Amino acid sequence: MIRVQTEDFDVGAELKALTAGNTAIGGVALFVGLVRDMAGGQAVGAMTLEHYPGMTERQLEKIEAEARARWPLDATLIVHRHGRLEPGDQIVLVICASAHREAALEACAFLIDWLKTKAPFWKSEATPEGPRWVEARAEDDHAAARWQR
Amino acid sequence: MIRVQTEDFDVGAELKALTAGNTAIGGVALFVGLVRDMAGGQAVGAMTLEHYPGMTERQLEKIEAEARARWPLDATLIVHRHGRLEPGDQIVLVICASAHREAALEACAFLIDWLKTKAPFWKSEATPEGPRWVEARAEDDHAAARWQR
Amino acid sequence: MKLLYFAWLRERIGRAEEDLAPPAEVADVARLIDWLKARGPGYAAAFADLRVVRVAVNQDYVPVDHPVRAGDEVAFFPPVTGGSA
């Protein structure tokens, strides 16, 4: 399941809803992305996350389907926020549930690496010198590339 | 932080408590282990988890310290339950928070692999033929061995 | 053809989207970019360094030799920076 929203999400409630009643699940891996107050050594205030409505949902669904094709997953969830966010706010949530912990952990890492490089979101950070578009990191491409096959 | 307890835990509350006020954190990886209703192809009812009080806490603290020495982590939590558990119940929680998602994800996978092979817990499953001690899986040793260096 | 611009491309061009009807010889993304650059300095600035421009046609990533035609939704944007740390 995928969701793109401005509202915050409740990790505990999402976890319960996703696993409720499925006692075949043995392991659940979760990743929660938070807004940091530092980026590239510079203090950051609020940020605004712009996205491409329509393409975002399409890409998230493709990424989720790819994970479910690669690993034996019982349930998956991707929630990505957009709009204005403050340091400490939650940005993104990935949950992967499986009978086996290895599948859950690997699929979760795979999804977050792909989100970083394929989901059409752009961060604008408020800095003391004014708003600044965040540049993509080459390391993120490398992290995503290790899943290529 | 480590805890060994019979009571259930609230993943959302633990996550909030661990990350509250620390806006240097950019990524949090979590793993939640659940009791499955199937093991080795056989239906399983309740299980009882025995442990070695004293050594358990000592080993968990050592494992947590090792993770914090290997990766730049801002906060870590391991909660492991013992006693009687039903299918669907939560058994174990690992949370690793870091400025960088790679550190959080890797440390979380490291901790859960080590817990499987080093934390002195033993599962007795209720099966239709009576209680049965769960045997260790060779794959778990292999999963833990990949972190050796 | 519906054109969409995001992040600093949107800011340089000065609009988020527009409907344009390029001539028939504008048959792929590369030629569409050249045609847009000739429309004004904002476009020229947006497309000055194509290493930092990504393109989607009908909401899928495409390379610059991908064909474009009337009715397509063509989006230009920088490398993505979502997710988290």
Next chain:
Amino acid sequence: MKLLYFAWLRERIGRAEEDLAPPAEVADVARLIDWLKARGPGYAAAFADLRVVRVAVNQDYVPVDHPVRAGDEVAFFPPVTGGSA
């Protein structure tokens, strides 16, 4: 010396812990196991296959050539099966 038994070792031996004073020549884990096996069929059954017995002295894992002495806490148990799937 405080001896602790867990899981099916506890069940075969019939107790969870006991205080024993082995003779001085019982100087390491291997000799302690031999000495315990001679105490009765429950002990012999518990230690029949040492590939599935793990040992901790003073709450740290040790190999069978590890020394043991008066005052030690020595625990015997099967390979661990905590965590989850």
